[in-house]
Amino acid sequence: xxxxxxxxxxxxxxxxxxxxxxxxxxxxxxxxxxxxxxxxxxxxxxxxxxxxxxxxxxxxxxxxxxxxxxxxxxxxxxxxxxxxxxxxxxxxxxxxxxxxxxxxxxxxxxxxxxxxxxxxxxxxxxxxxxxx
Amino acid sequence: xxxxxxxxxxxxxxxxxxxxxxxxxxxxxxxxxxxxxxxxxxxxxxxxxxxxxxxxxxxxxxxxxxxxxxxxxxxxxxxxxxxxxxxxxxxxxxxxxxxxxxxx
Numbered sequence: 001x002x003x004x005x006x007x008x009x010x011x012x013x014x015x016x017x018x019x020x021x022x023x024x025x026x027x028x029x030x031x032x033x034x035x036x037x038x039x040x041x042x043x044x045x046x047x048x049x050x051x052x053x054x055x056x057x058x059x060x061x062x063x064x065x066x067x068x069x070x071x072x073x074x075x076x077x078x079x080x081x082x083x084x085x086x087x088x089x090x091x092x093x094x095x096x097x098x099x100x101x102x103x104x105x106x107x108x109x110x111x112x113x114x115x116x117x118x119x120x121x122x123x124x125x126x127x128x129x130x131x132x
Numbered sequence: 133x134x135x136x137x138x139x140x141x142x143x144x145x146x147x148x149x150x151x152x153x154x155x156x157x158x159x160x161x162x163x164x165x166x167x168x169x170x171x172x173x174x175x176x177x178x179x180x181x182x183x184x185x186x187x188x189x190x191x192x193x194x195x196x197x198x199x200x201x202x203x204x205x206x207x208x209x210x211x212x213x214x215x216x217x218x219x220x221x222x223x224x225x226x227x228x229x230x231x232x233x234x235x236x
Contacts, residue, residue, distance in 0.1 A: 062168040
């Protein structure tokens, strides 16, 4: 049993969004909120743990990796959700994607998915961290 | 509450006596609870709180350092769980009169 509670509507919405994504060839939901995605371009496999947490912390990233050893990303549903700077830092240091859903849709177009970030007007990275 | 964590309430439960769910913040001390165990332990704690309150808990789990870095308690107006639970229990037992009751 997963330590994450993910509402069915979140799983359903995410599934539809992935199915429509141009970079995606196929998708397999192997466990309730674990998505194995195959992309057109290499590296093809992207394995996602979907959660619905207001602020994803380092504990959530480590829990996701513990429960789903083949996961390459954790994605928190909805753009009102976010993550801590520590969770993102861990992800960047360990090549593990930490994203909101909108970010993840962009990340699917990047070769190195975990590195994806939006940019500000000056081209600097923007991360969807929960700010003080 | 366990000595490795402090539990707070935030969100709609602070403004309603009949919230749809219960947003909880669990701030853990990594010295007493390793980060890779914190989510599981926090969920266990939340399930006990959920049974006690009859509300469905949603849990944010942050280390002390993470909480400090984003000032979650301050920015979300979090209230310690014990304080919230006492006030909420009192309110449930002695509900405030409705506008109609007050008018009569």
